[in-house]
Amino acid sequence: MIIWVNEQIDPCGIVYSCIACCDKETAEECHKTWLKDLSEQQKQEGWIANIRIVDSWDEVPVNALKLSV
Numbered sequence: 001m002i003i004w005v006n007e008q009i010d011p012c013g014i015v016y017s018c019i020a021c022c023d024k025e026t027a028e029e030c031h032k033t034w035l036k037d038l039s040e041q042q043k044q045e046g047w048i049a050n051i052r053i054v055d056s057w058d059e060v061p062v063n064a065l066k067l068s069v
Contacts, residue, residue, distance in 0.1 A: 003054045005064065006030045008038075011046030018064035020057075026067070027051060 004027030008017040017034075021027055034049035054060060 005052050005060055007050045009048050015061055018061050020060040020064045021067035
């Protein structure tokens with residue numbers, strides 16, 4: 001099983017938002033939206049939008065919104 005994890009990470013390295021799903025297209029669209037929504041000031045401060053793949057729901061951060069899409 002492939003699980004796509006989208007994370008917004010603040011300048012301290014803390015996961016601010018997280019959405020996980022099994023659908024690649026949905027995950028990529030979410031990632032594009034999160035990148036677009038980061039302001040220039042947030043980017044300069046060190047905010048990032050990250051997308052990664054994990055093999056198990058156990059590897060998804062606890063605070064993630066988990067979608068069955």
